Structure formats: C-alpha cells, structure tokens
Amino acid sequence: MxxxxxxxxxxxxxxxxxxxxxxxxxxxxxxxxxxxxxxxxxxxxxxxxxxxxxxxxxxxxxxxxxxxxxxxxxxxxxxxASTNMASKSKVLLLFNKLSSYKKLIYYSIVESLGDQATVDLQIHHYNKRLFEDFLERYIGKYNYYVLAPHFFDQEGHPDAAYELIKRIPKDKLLIIDRAVKGHENEFPGIYQDFSKDIFEALESGISHLKKYERLILVFPKGGMYPEEIIDGFKKFCFFHDFKNLVIDGMDDEEPLENGECYIVLSESDLVSVVKKSREQSLCLGKNIGLISYNDTPLKEILAEGITTVSTDFVHMGKSIAEQILGSEDRIPIKNPFRLTIRKSL
Structure with a gap:
C-alpha cells in the first residue's frame, strides 16, 4: 500500500x-x-x-x-469505508449576487472541476446576517467553501466581515473576486485589485485618452460597486493631469459634452450614453469617448464596438478550480485585468 x-x-x-x-x-x-x-x-x-x-x-x-x-x-x-470513486469533493460557492459575470465564473468552475467535485451555490446578497446563517447551516458539510466577500453594513459602507469569515477552516476556504480588506494575504484564492486594475488599465490606453478634455467616471450610488474603483480613477487622473469628475449616474436631461470620455459601470448608464450620442449626433471615439466596465460579447458589436476594462472571469473560475484540485498553489492570486480598445475610444 x-x-x-x-x-x-x-x-x-x-x-x-x-x-x-x-x-x-x-x-x-x-x-x-x-x-x-x-x-x-x-x-x-x-x-x-x-x-x-x-x-x-x-x-x-x-x-x-x-x-x-x-x-x-x-x-x-x-x-x-467506501471504494466508490464517485465520492467527490463537495464545494459550496457563496456569491454576493448572480450577475451575468458571476454566471461566467460559476460555469467556469463547474466545467473545470468536471466530475471530480459536486458544486452547490448560495447567494448572500452582500448581507452579513444571511452569510452567518449559511455558515451555521453548512460549516462541516463541504470540503471547500468559495467565498466572494462583498459585504456592506447597514449604512451601505463596505464591511470586511473578517470575524465571520474566520469561522470557515482556513484549509477549506478560498476567496474569489475580491480580497478581504486588511487581510489580503491571509486567504488563498483569486481576486481583483480594483484600484490598481483601473489605474493600470487606463494607463495602458493613455495615448487614446489624451485627445479628451475631461474624464468622467459614472459610479452609481447604492449599486454595490467597489469604491476602490474611484480611488484608482482619481489617482490616474492626478498622476497624468486629467480633468475629471465622478457622478452617480447619467441624467436624462443632461446633454453629453463634446471632448469628454465617459467610464461607465452599469449597463443602464452604458445604454444612456450610446443613446444620447446618437440623439446629439456625437461620434463615439471622435467627439466623445466611452469605456464600459466588464466585457461581454455584446459590447464587441454594440455601436460598432465598445471599449472595455475587464477582468477575465473565465480565468478566475478556472484558477479556483485548479486550487481546489491541487494543481495550482493555494495562495492569493491577482486575476488578469485589461483594457480592450474598440471604436468607442
């Protein structure tokens, strides 16, 4: 033996x-x-x-x-006790929401694990109480727990939920999508560095951005988006001397201004900018610029191509699966993030 x-x-x-x-x-x-x-x-x-x-x-x-x-x-x-090789590892995914991007991660994990594990999914909706309920119900019942640690307190401020996360045995916990603030190197998994990512992505396209007079970040309030994106955007504008503005949404009555570049996070704001540009006869990539957060196949063809800044969600899921299977080191890994230039810039 x-x-x-x-x-x-x-x-x-x-x-x-x-x-x-x-x-x-x-x-x-x-x-x-x-x-x-x-x-x-x-x-x-x-x-x-x-x-x-x-x-x-x-x-x-x-x-x-x-x-x-x-x-x-x-x-x-x-x-x-059993020679049934179908006795697979059990994996519980604890996601903050089930957006189209989280679905990409989910399907990538399931496909990469194949028949070597069974995967269950629960959504905590950014809610610490719901997350705590899940812990009480499921701790000890799974071999691995994959957590997207996006939490907010009752006032809508980011909350690390560190004391709750510590209840999961360290050798069974993998963090996905974002690191636990203040404990970035403590837990294995794969994450986005939202501030650094947006800073470096915009830097990679600086030759395109220089033709615009002002950069506008459209960051919706209450949309549960990481505030580190604002920090990275502000740092980029400061270091490269760009006039800039952060707004919480596109005003239906407010016209677009020639010479401005809009960086939008929500799909509704993306649609609003595209519609306004057509109504005002402003050419995307010439009169105004447009960058959308998170890439999708639709953005390749919308308005002849929307420039995006995006992490690689499929790679994120695959990396988590490899850490579960032991074919990749269980350490904190930063997920790739890039700017994809299309006609809108």
Missing part, C-alpha cells in the same frame, strides 16, 4: 503534500489493492513511511474521511 512510496511524494509539486497522500490512497483503491474493511496504516506509520509530518498525514486522512472514503475506529485505527 503506502510502504516504499516515499519517492512518490514530490516536494516541488504544485499539488500540496496532503493531497498527494490522498491521491496515493485513492490510486490503491482504484487498483483494487484496498477494499472496503481493509485497514490502512496509522497516521504515525504513514508519516514515517512517507517522510512527512504527522500534521500533513492527519490532514490527508481528514480529507478522505470528509469524502466518506475512510472511517476511524477508536483504539483500532483507520479503515476503508
């Missing part, structure tokens, strides 16, 4: 050592070398045989027990 397999633990592998132990036992089950009722070596025996720490082996055995593959009998040791 595990004897004489120490050479099969690869120190430099991207797969954590405890998962390598899990995989070794699963391989023995798949080959028929371990059957239901068979005893497997104790934690101390496996630690000695594989030259691993006791904590690493214990973590592997706990993982197998959570999956229903092994069971422990007090005073006797560990035994194979």
């Amino acid at each position: 595990l004897l004489d397999k120490s050479e099969m633990i690869h120190v430099d592998s991207r797969t954590p050592k405890y998962l390598q132990v899990v995989n070794l036992i699963l391989e023995d089950i798949e080959k028929g070398e371990l059957m239901v009722g068979d005893r497997i070596p104790s934690i101390n025996e496996t630690s000695f045989d594989l030259l691993l720490s006791r904590d690493t082996v214990e973590k592997a055995y706990n993982e197998l027990r959570d999956r229903g593959i092994i069971t422990s009998v007090r005073g006797k040791g560990f035994y194979v």
Whole structure:
C-alpha cells in the first residue's frame, strides 16, 4: 500500500503534500489493492513511511474521511469505508449576487472541476446576517467553501466581515473576486485589485485618452460597486493631469459634452450614453469617448464596438478550480485585468 512510496511524494509539486497522500490512497483503491474493511496504516506509520509530518498525514486522512472514503475506529485505527470513486469533493460557492459575470465564473468552475467535485451555490446578497446563517447551516458539510466577500453594513459602507469569515477552516476556504480588506494575504484564492486594475488599465490606453478634455467616471450610488474603483480613477487622473469628475449616474436631461470620455459601470448608464450620442449626433471615439466596465460579447458589436476594462472571469473560475484540485498553489492570486480598445475610444 503506502510502504516504499516515499519517492512518490514530490516536494516541488504544485499539488500540496496532503493531497498527494490522498491521491496515493485513492490510486490503491482504484487498483483494487484496498477494499472496503481493509485497514490502512496509522497516521504515525504513514508519516514515517512517507517522510512527512504527522500534521500533513492527519490532514490527508481528514480529507478522505470528509469524502466518506475512510472511517476511524477508536483504539483500532483507520479503515476503508467506501471504494466508490464517485465520492467527490463537495464545494459550496457563496456569491454576493448572480450577475451575468458571476454566471461566467460559476460555469467556469463547474466545467473545470468536471466530475471530480459536486458544486452547490448560495447567494448572500452582500448581507452579513444571511452569510452567518449559511455558515451555521453548512460549516462541516463541504470540503471547500468559495467565498466572494462583498459585504456592506447597514449604512451601505463596505464591511470586511473578517470575524465571520474566520469561522470557515482556513484549509477549506478560498476567496474569489475580491480580497478581504486588511487581510489580503491571509486567504488563498483569486481576486481583483480594483484600484490598481483601473489605474493600470487606463494607463495602458493613455495615448487614446489624451485627445479628451475631461474624464468622467459614472459610479452609481447604492449599486454595490467597489469604491476602490474611484480611488484608482482619481489617482490616474492626478498622476497624468486629467480633468475629471465622478457622478452617480447619467441624467436624462443632461446633454453629453463634446471632448469628454465617459467610464461607465452599469449597463443602464452604458445604454444612456450610446443613446444620447446618437440623439446629439456625437461620434463615439471622435467627439466623445466611452469605456464600459466588464466585457461581454455584446459590447464587441454594440455601436460598432465598445471599449472595455475587464477582468477575465473565465480565468478566475478556472484558477479556483485548479486550487481546489491541487494543481495550482493555494495562495492569493491577482486575476488578469485589461483594457480592450474598440471604436468607442
């Protein structure tokens, strides 16, 4: 079984050592070398045989027990409880909302995990109380919890919800979409750096932006958008000497001004700018500029092409799946973000 397999633990592998132990036992089950009722070596025996720490082996055995593959009998040791390889990892996604972009992440995770895990989804709607209810109901019932930590307090201010997040065992928690403010390097996963992302994206298109007299960020109030976007926008305008303005929405009565570039977050404001430009006979990319947050296939063809700033949602889901499967290091990873130039700029 595990004897004489120490050479099969690869120190430099991207797969954590405890998962390598899990995989070794699963391989023995798949080959028929371990059957239901068979005893497997104790934690101390496996630690000695594989030259691993006791904590690493214990973590592997706990993982197998959570999956229903092994069971422990007090005073006797560990035994194979099931040879059903369909005993998959269970993953709970805790998203803040189910937007078109979150759907991209969801489907990317499900597709990347394939038949190696089952995935459930719950939406906390930015609500800490609802998130706490989910924790009370689901802690201990899943192998992994993937959390989008977008929360707001009763006054509408961002809330890290750190004390609640700490209730999830660290080895089972992955953060997605944004880091936990003040604890950016504490939890593995993949995130956007909203301030840095918008700053660097606008810098990459500065040659196009210089033809406009003023940059206007349309940032809706109460829309639950990360306020770090405003910080990054303001820093960019300060460092590169752009006149700028932040408004909370497009006024139906307010006309567009020639020589201005609008950066819009919501789809309704995007539609408003496109409609107004047509009504005022202003040419996108010439008289006014338009940049939309988050890319979609529709924006490639709308108004002959809308310039976007966007993270790669498919990559985000794939990266989370790879961290769950152990094929990617479980560390905090910044997701790619880019400016895609189209005719509207």
